[in-house]
Structure formats: C-alpha cells, structure tokens
Amino acid sequence: MKKSELKQQISAAIQACLEKKAEELSILEMEKGSGAFTDYFVLCSGTNPRQVQAIADEVELRLKAADLRPAHVEGYKQAEWVLIDYVDFVVHVFSEKARKFYDLERLWKTAKRLEVGDLQAAPKKKKAAAPKPKVTKPVAPKKKKAKV
Numbered sequence: 001m002k003k004s005e006l007k008q009q010i011s012a013a014i015q016a017c018l019e020k021k022a023e024e025l026s027i028l029e030m031e032k033g034s035g036a037f038t039d040y041f042v043l044c045s046g047t048n049p050r051q052v053q054a055i056a057d058e059v060e061l062r063l064k065a066a067d068l069r070p071a072h073v074e075g076y077k078q079a080e081w082v083l084i085d086y087v088d089f090v091v092h093v094f095s096e097k098a099r100k101f102y103d104l105e106r107l108w109k110t111a112k113r114l115e116v117g118d119l120q121a122a123p124k125k126k127k128a129a130a131p132k133p134k135v136t137k138p139v140a141p142k143k144k145k146a147k148v
C-alpha cells in the first residue's frame with residue numbers, strides 16, 4: 001500500500017474520532033524493529049461507554065465507506081478499551097480510566113508522535129513564475145489639428 005493512501009485512511013479515522021468529540025487524540029508512528037505489529041497507533045478517549053462506542057462506530061463507518069474493513073475489533077461491548085485493527089494502523093478508543101491505566105504512550109515512548117497535520121499530504125508547490133516585464137510602447141506625441 002502506498003504511504004499516501006495509508007495516511008489518507010488514518011486521516012479519515014482521525015476525522016471520525018474528532019466528529020464524535022474524542023478527547024486527547026494522539027498519533028504514534030511505530031519504529032521499524034520495535035516489535036510493534038503495525039505502523040501507526042491512533043489513540044483517543046471518550047468520556048463514557050456510549051461515547052467510546054460511538055467513536056468506534058464512526059471510525060468503522062467512515063472507513064467502510066472507503067471500502068476498508070477492520071481485520072479485528074476487541075472490547076466493544078465493555079467499552080473500556082476498543083481496539084480496531086486495520087493491520088497497517090490500529091485505532092484505540094479508551095475510557096479515561098483505562099487510558100491512564102494502560103498508558104500506551106509511555107509503553108511505546110520510542111514511537112514518533114505525529115500531529116494531525118503531519119498526515120495530510122502537503123500540496124505540491126507550483127514553481128513561481130517570473131514576473132513578466134512590462135513592455136511599454138513609446139507613444140508619439142499627438143499632432144495638433146490646424147484650425148480652419
């Protein structure tokens with residue numbers, strides 16, 4: 001899979017989380033050789049079980065619309081820690097209590113922390129065109145008309 005396509009999928013998951021008012025959104029890019037089973041973690045929190053499930057539902061719905069289905073989902077019924085595995089990235093939706101307890105950011109502290117903007121492809125810069133020199137034509141003085 002192309003990295004740009006993967007970043008678009010992760011961005012879609014993030015937008016789904018934000019749409020459902022997820023808190024403390026965090027993106028971790030896992031190091032190669034770290035033992036991680038995926039390339040990215042998207043972590044966020046919900047304030048209650050219903051919100052945790054709503055965030056997870058929206059992530060699945062948004063990515064399903066992009067024809068991407070999770071390989072595995074865990075913890076949905078308990079809504080303390082919902083793990084949605086898309087192989088190349090994993091979305092973790094926590095309750096506040098579970099997030100503090102498991103503290104994945106500390107556990108994977110060697111992972112690179114990304115901002116939402118880091119995942120959006122930078123628009124290609126157009127080469128600035130050199131300003132065109134203004135060409136002025138010499139203007140001949142107007143001839144006076146003779147009075148008759």
